[in-house]
Amino acid sequence: MNKNKTLSPVGKSVPRIDAREKVSGEAKYVFDMTFPGMLVGKMLRSPHAHAKILKIDTSKALKLKGVKAVITAEDTLKIKFGSNEFFFPYTVDQYPLEFEKVRYIGDEIAAVAAVDEETAKEALSLIEVEYEILSAVFNTVDAMKPGAPQIHSSMNNIGVMLPVSFGNPDKALKESDYVREDIFYLQSAAHCALEPHVSLGQYEVSTNKITLWTSTQAPFKVREAMAKVLKMATADIRVIKLNVGGGFGGKLEMLPMDFAACLLSKKSGGLPVKITCSREEEFSFTRRKHPMVYKLKSGVKKDGTIMAITGEVIADGGAYCSYGPTVIAAAIMRIFMVYKIENIRLMGFRVYTNNSISGAIRGFGGVQSGFAIESHMDMLARGIGMDSMEFRLKNATDPNTVTVNKLIISSNGLKDCIKKVGEACGWKEKNGKDKTDGDIVCGIGMGIAADVMGSKMYKSHESAGSIIKVEEDGSVYLFTGAADTGQGSDTALAQIAAQELGVAYERIRVKAADTETTPFDTGSFASRVTFISGNATKNAATDAKKQILEIVALELKCDSNDFDIHDECVVKKADNSKIMDFDKAIQLCYSFDYGRLIIGRGNYNPKTTPIDFRTGQGNVSGSYSFEAQVAEVEVNKKTGEVRVTKMYDVHDIGYPVNPASVHGQIEGSIVMGIGYTLYEDLKFDQGRVVNPSFSKYRLPRSIGIPKIESIFIETNDPQGPFGAKGMGESSLLPTAAAIANAVYDAVGVQIKDLPITPEKVLKALKEKEDRG
């Protein structure tokens, strides 16, 4: 069928399945879609951080020529939605359109659809809203004070609380040889996906069905929320993901604009309505990273044994809950995957403020946690005069263990990662050595991390399904609900399908992420797709293969269990001898006598247990990935500027389905990590984002990116498809600490407040000098 066949594709860096359409520019994004009669939709947002809505008058807007629909909450069923409903019903706190009060600058209260952009903008200006301004609160300290303005009904504005406690940390602290306290401050940040949010809704009047094209990481979650707020059957709502220009956690939820596009279409008698976010709206009104404060007090023995970790984590959640519970959990729970620890007490608080909504962003809370914990660990090691690599090796988790909070860790290459990264960077030769050249001082620093692949946090389950349809000429469709947002999951799933079915990669056509035509999949988050959707795909291919082999066995009057398919051949398992070509087998299936259409179906639900939010106990993921990272930096003592000169990443990813893709993910994560560590800072003034543009919000640029050396440790996970584990986020987790620790190694100051700006470095150097 194909001249250039890639046989046994798993483990090979095959080109992306969407490479041609991407590089040619033919790839379609929602923004590119247009329909006859399509309307322009716009959202009316609150200009106030906290206010009662007294009255909304849309009559003037409705009278404007060219306006086809105006909606407010009065046109809705006033049903709230939220992303962590299953565990925290009380975190379901947002209406598609607010009507009682607004809680941040940007809160959606109305929407219009008009024949063009100008008219839509004018219509917005004609909607008259009467507010009663309320006092607002913009930081967690003030928000948690008794008597602070109540943003929702929750006590002291604490939206989510996660008390984690195991062992006897007080006793353990007392028994420690060295105890220290640190406070770490982590700023907010934006996702900065190149493609802003776009929603295109179309309502079908006669059938009462909705189609929504939206830039999403989780079409089935969008559908679920939409079905809830519209009280519709899920099968009457079709959510379609086209190409997505990056999500990074920012496209995991139904947004009010998704809802508005659909309802405006309904109100317009079925005309399609497209709503697009400008870059400014994207920065100001979508989702953002939780700013956090980590207060840590920990104790160690002289031999390096961590005795106890205690403290609290306070996150600024902004106006609504979004993925708050998941983020606060991730901000705390990852420590159990990384360090053997018996005594722990960490209190997590996610606090409402009148800032914009904090939500999921690549790594969830793990990036914040990674910086705090891994900086803190370096300081603990330093306190007992131990090499920080040795300290980490001493305390790192082992394979096939159960942690104190009941995480079940099977494959675990963490210690190998640490050793390997140490070798790769020449840790022993470089760490702690003076490397000064004029004003420039070199330093080296380490961080380690672990990550989930999937997270048992979804409403009811964490499954994925796949369907494999083998056509009569042997070409193969793979239907998956998984959402490739640029990370290459369609490619990896095609490789897995081809490998398991025993055919060339080039046979596979992936059709993905359309809630109507593809099986359910919770979405692209928690680094779950390769692991969970990959297993579902493998199972679907196994099912298809079984059917093909049954027909071969019928024809040959043999037992189908004796056969397998490899490299486009049906073979005898016993001696791998060739029975017939795959094409021949398919011809047989579709022959006159058999007429057996090959449709394989697969499902995968990882064996996990949910986190108990009263204790922190539970096994959230079917397996865990691990890594160690080293940063080499140059610090300019005169200017305070930090330059990352080299990054090393050694990663236990189980087995790389597509090595080039995995390296790409690691490099992308590290670059994102460098950005958060050194540059990025989403700043607010009285609840208003003050740098909502790429000219004001600093991102790393290609010329500043260091060489990144990335190495795999293959642990061949027993649960993973072909041994593979997920890794879309984890390389981001230790980067900030590795850089901060390297800065310390260079100039002896530990920056505990991100981003590490030249000003902060200079100030710390000055303070150090002042101290003598």
Place this chain on the structure above:
Amino acid sequence: MNKNKTLSPVGKSVPRIDAREKVSGEAKYVFDMTFPGMLVGKMLRSPHAHAKILKIDTSKALKLKGVKAVITAEDTLKIKFGSNEFFFPYTVDQYPLEFEKVRYIGDEIAAVAAVDEETAKEALSLIEVEYEILSAVFNTVDAMKPGAPQIHSSMNNIGVMLPVSFGNPDKALKESDYVREDIFYLQSAAHCALEPHVSLGQYEVSTNKITLWTSTQAPFKVREAMAKVLKMATADIRVIKLNVGGGFGGKLEMLPMDFAACLLSKKSGGLPVKITCSREEEFSFTRRKHPMVYKLKSGVKKDGTIMAITGEVIADGGAYCSYGPTVIAAAIMRIFMVYKIENIRLMGFRVYTNNSISGAIRGFGGVQSGFAIESHMDMLARGIGMDSMEFRLKNATDPNTVTVNKLIISSNGLKDCIKKVGEACGWKEKNGKDKTDGDIVCGIGMGIAADVMGSKMYKSHESAGSIIKVEEDGSVYLFTGAADTGQGSDTALAQIAAQELGVAYERIRVKAADTETTPFDTGSFASRVTFISGNATKNAATDAKKQILEIVALELKCDSNDFDIHDECVVKKADNSKIMDFDKAIQLCYSFDYGRLIIGRGNYNPKTTPIDFRTGQGNVSGSYSFEAQVAEVEVNKKTGEVRVTKMYDVHDIGYPVNPASVHGQIEGSIVMGIGYTLYEDLKFDQGRVVNPSFSKYRLPRSIGIPKIESIFIETNDPQGPFGAKGMGESSLLPTAAAIANAVYDAVGVQIKDLPITPEKVLKALKEKEDRG
């Protein structure tokens, strides 16, 4: 989920699943589709009936402003396509665009795509073609003569020959008490679907993929042909059927316009190209009914036993083969289903002429056969002085028999149909009685028929597949490749899915006939959909139900085999006691612990054997349907006008999935039969259709339609889904003979030449009078 639930829907006249969108006018047809930049395509057709193509010069057309592409055969791979390739490789005789010669007025030789209709038309006129005119032949008598112009390479222009011979017909004729010969003439006719053919092709440059929206009864057959002529993988061609405004056999094949729309899009750099047929093109250049001549010589015993049937059937096939073999087979083989007959010799010839292409039309050759055989049978009965109903009862086939040519007949209500229709119409009281009122004479006549449900004539198999996807809220998608062209199959399949899954009809959403997203299905023809696609759907629902019950059993620690689902409840099979609601069961499947996505898959391949075209042996269908029909007519002796006053149809359809739909099919068939019997006649002059419009081509109108009484005989076919058999065509088969026999009953003349025009009746009456 739904307030108005229809439980156990099979057997109930539920409203059509597409009723709302159809009656609101919101239903989309290909004609309604439009894309930005869409081009208008037009076909260049031969003005000659038979000519060599010497030269085609497209240069002037290409230079015209607004012309985006011009294609001729030189732009193609010059690969032929045909519809009966598997059995008759030599009948694959048509190029997508011809280049050596043209064989009928309308043969496609080039196509253009331009920015608008005017420009496209002008471009056509600028293409210069040099022809060398060849002698043409327009009737089968001339075409079969030695030395006739050779249209293809086949001897005497016989494209297909089917010699059927069993027993010793010569001996049996000699042993007969009464032998008679008759010749029947059957005219051509057009399908007259309200929606003409429309093709919209879109090529994707970067991925080399094609999407074709086309008005078709068989998207997978169109895809197969397209993949062949373009040498592409089937999975790179997506054929989508939207709503179809009738097919009646005329939309069963890829047409050159389908091909041209796709290739023009490719040549235009990926712009979509739409080609529509005008009504004139529809009449003149698509497909039409085979005109046929039946020469029959048969013998009977005095007791009514049919001893032998012999003769020949000659069909004018026009310029290309199309579905010729299937039609000629149907024109002969149906007799075995209807009459117990041991001695038979019938020679079938399908002859090439330079008329337009004859192809499939509702009933295939069965309509022609029905008229000839059932008229002939009346005359045979008359010859031995036997009541024609008694004669039919005497010779009709029985249940659970194997015919002389190895048809395996299981359920068979034919005799019950005959008896029942006799009772319903008052046969004994009316037949043969004088019913004269002035110039008006009443008459009554009968015809009987049988039909297949599916026909093992497809390239390689006759299967259908279905997928059932149960969403997390219990709403259900049914994916089927079956093509609803207005007959209501989507509705019937939804009923079958709901019945087997044990849920309300309202839960089902049907997604059909998209070669990408739905399983393979050969298409809507041979009355196969309810039977074959219905079984596939039932199997998919069984598979889905099994999975649901497995989860219920796991939860309850029971054996899933002890459970079933009925009327939205999981019940214990033993005592039908309720275990839990269906909704509860689905919640369980999609729960945290199980995370089991419900995807059912089903496949059905009837156990049949192909017809051996050297003898006529083979069991083409998994089961057979039967019927008896009676026509009551008034003949105006003065004007010769025949008016059908009442029709009775008693039909063994196994079990009616949707009684209203079945009645509708029967009524539609009968009306079509009345049209063919009395009015319709596609006329040619030197190969040119002379009446290509609804003003010149006479169709029956609503005011002329008689009351139709239709009655079901339920035989509960053991192979059929819930006992159902197919019946989309069979009511058309006996109508012409029933009317002709009624005319005889009224005025004593047997018209053997359709249509039965007033002129023919008057002429026959005159001849009868002249004979005295």
